[in-house]
Amino acid sequence: MPAPKKNGLQTVWFQNPPVIISTATIVGSKEGQGPLGHTFDKVVEDNYYGENTWEKAERRMLKEAMQNAIQRASLQPQNVDYLLAGDLLNQIISADFVARDLGIPFIGLYGACSTMYEGLALGAMLIDGGFAEYVLVGVSSHYSTAERQYRYPTEQGTQRPLYASWTVTGAAAAVLAHQGNGPVITHATIGKAVDLGQGDPNNMGAAMAPAAADTMARHLMDTQRQPDYYDLFITGDLGTYGRELALKLMQQKGYDISTRFSDCGVLIYSPGQDAHAGGSGCACAGVVTCGYLMQEIKAGRLKRILGVATGALLSPCSYQQGETIPGIAHAVVIEGR
């Protein structure tokens, strides 16, 4: 029997679209100074957030965002059926340790910087499948923890290429519910890991753009919709050049989304902030979605969006061994109600 809630090859639709009843964001000072600074709930000026390591600071941000989201939904942690969370650190320790503190049944996720949308998609499936009433989704990243894991010590004097991106410091959380008030998730398209042979770990936009285009085009084919059905296509962290590549790839697939295509990584920093190609990291798509995009949808300025968080599936081990970088992109349709 074919899956009754599947549309086409990679898309699922939700019979009772799960509701995003609350969201919360917290960011670092650089993000707070950016063009979207006013859309975040809290800006933390101290890179250590009062802790003695950056990892603990990241964890504290994630925990706070999650607690905030739960509180805004007027829930207690014990009311939440599942916690879906992930981050960029080895063995997703930020999510692991927050899960320990919150005591919610925990499914750890790793989708690199696409984790927020991986969580939203899976959370919506759990709810519409009848397995959960409330699901908490959360992600975090921190410039300094990511930098030292993937690249150099932060005080190391290096020159970053112009196409490099800047890991967003912050955390985002969202509570999905079976019913309630708020924007709803109507469809999700789970992406394939796509690798067109890009191997430069500094150029993640180029590595991820083919995956983003693949998922967006697949979504449109699966749903038999035209690009103008959506007010906005927004990718997670392709950056300036990755966005341009995704746009070209979409054009060559026969879809013109140029008038309605943006990228969270492009929006989060202004050109003067020395972030080069833009923001990246789990928190990039996370905080822009849970902050700016939610506010735009609630205010009615955006009615329907296709959010497409992108991830570069690499590790220092893989690129040092000469592997290229597979990209991944998961799409979620969010509609205002």
Added chain:
Amino acid sequence: MAEVKDSQPLEIQKKEYQKMVQEVQPRPTVGRNVFWAFVVGGLISVLGQLFLNFFQARGLALPEAGAATSTVLVFLAALLTGLGVYDEIAKIAGAGSIVPITGFANSMVAPAMEYRGEGLVLGVGARLFTVAGPVLVFGIVTAWIVAILYYFFR
């Protein structure tokens, strides 16, 4: 213009996509980088020369004065790294601040600070040479090779 089509074999797609990436990618600002590397690298050298002259004027012989100069430059670079300034200089200066001995100091102090959280032995001790290690290894190996060649062909 590069064309990537799903109907193409994957190898062709990869080649075409690489072309597309090249078209879109910003050109590195080589001229500006070279200029600043020259200026900052030159200034560090001038600073070194000033210290060298100073130590010689105070009565040190050249080898001792050289060692004292290196010590001072390493100290300054370590201090600037600790204050979070050195990486800001390097962002503009590039090789101009990486190649001199100050860059070597930076490459050891930076991991030392970074891995302090993992303890003195497995953190600082084990990671101190993560960046400087390869420089030392290949520097020493090159010295061996040159020495052997020198022994046979002098």
